Amino acid sequence: MMIPVGFWEQRVVPRLVDATCGTGQVDRLRARLCEGLSGRVLEIGFGSGLSVPHYPDTVTSVDAVDPSDVAWEMSARRRAEARVPVSRVGADAERVDAEDETYHCVLSTFTLCTVPDAAAALSEVRRVLVPGGSLFFLEHGRAPTARVQHWQRRLEPVQRRLAGGCHLTRDTPALVRGAGLEVTELHADYLPGPSVSHPWAYVFRGRAVRTD
Numbered sequence: 001m002m003i004p005v006g007f008w009e010q011r012v013v014p015r016l017v018d019a020t021c022g023t024g025q026v027d028r029l030r031a032r033l034c035e036g037l038s039g040r041v042l043e044i045g046f047g048s049g050l051s052v053p054h055y056p057d058t059v060t061s062v063d064a065v066d067p068s069d070v071a072w073e074m075s076a077r078r079r080a081e082a083r084v085p086v087s088r089v090g091a092d093a094e095r096v097d098a099e100d101e102t103y104h105c106v107l108s109t110f111t112l113c114t115v116p117d118a119a120a121a122l123s124e125v126r127r128v129l130v131p132g133g134s135l136f137f138l139e140h141g142r143a144p145t146a147r148v149q150h151w152q153r154r155l156e157p158v159q160r161r162l163a164g165g166c167h168l169t170r171d172t173p174a175l176v177r178g179a180g181l182e183v184t185e186l187h188a189d190y191l192p193g194p195s196v197s198h199p200w201a202y203v204f205r206g207r208a209v210r211t212d
Contacts, residue, residue: 013164014071018048021110025191029205030054030109033138036207039104042128044093044121045111049075052082059084059105063098067091093121101130109138112175114166122179129210135181136207139172143190143202151199159200172204181208 020026031054038058043051046064048071055062061084066072072088079086090097093115106125115121125135143149152168159166173183186206190198 008162009164010068011070014048014068014074016163017071017110018050018074021047022050029138029203033109033136033205034107036134037105037107037136040102041105041107042089042096042098042103042125043107044096044125045108045114046075046088047071047110049078049082049086051107051109052078052086055083057083062086063089063103065090065093065096094124095120096124096128098128100127101133102128104130104133106133106135107137108135110140112137112139112172113141113168113170114164116165118170118175119178122175122181126179126181126210131210131212134184134207134209135176137172137176138203138205139170140200140203141168141170141172143198144188148198148202155199168199173206176206176208180210182211183208 027050030051034051034054035056037056039060041055041059041062042065043062044065046066047068052075064086066088093111094117106129108125112118112121129135143152149169156168159168173186176183184207186204188202188204191201191203193201
């Protein structure tokens with residue numbers, strides 16, 4: 001029996017993301033990424049709230065953007081246990097409902113692969129950051145070797161259908177720089193695992209600053 005596309009994307013994909021992006025090795029990277037957050041934070045692609053336990057005490061509030069009502073419902077327990085208030089302020093990272101220069105930090109974890117127009121989302125990130133504010137990102141994307149890139153291109157059409165529009169071939173650091181943000185810290189490597197996982201497992205962890 002065919003599963004309706006709408007049901008798959010709305011009900012199944014949020015649970016798949018919660019499972020695959022909540023593994024121990026990913027959670028450790030997420031924890032390291034969040035260490036530098038401070039002040040008022042915008043988290044795009046908030047999902048089921050996997051980052052919430054890692055918000056440091058230096059964060060004063062978090063505004064969340066995510067298109068999935070199911071994921072927001074799944075995040076209820078984590079939000080209830082959060083150290084800081086978390087409010088959902090919108091569904092579309094390409095059009096953030098916030099004034100210019102509102103946030104000290106923006107957090108993005110496994111989001112820019114799925115946003116239809118990543119360049120537009122990053123333009124919004126730059127707009128809502130205060131001068132000197134930082135984007136903290138943990139994203140998977142285009143691998144450095146031709147062999148893995150070949151498989152990423154071949155697998156991407158299926159990945160997009162099954163994983164809510166997720167791209168395998170996006171060059172996240174290049175997209176961040178293209179939005180006018182200065183990448184000041186970047187770590188990139190494959191997650192531990194067999195080579196067959198490499199098309200999905202090349203991960204960028206970094207920080208970029210709005211400089212004016």
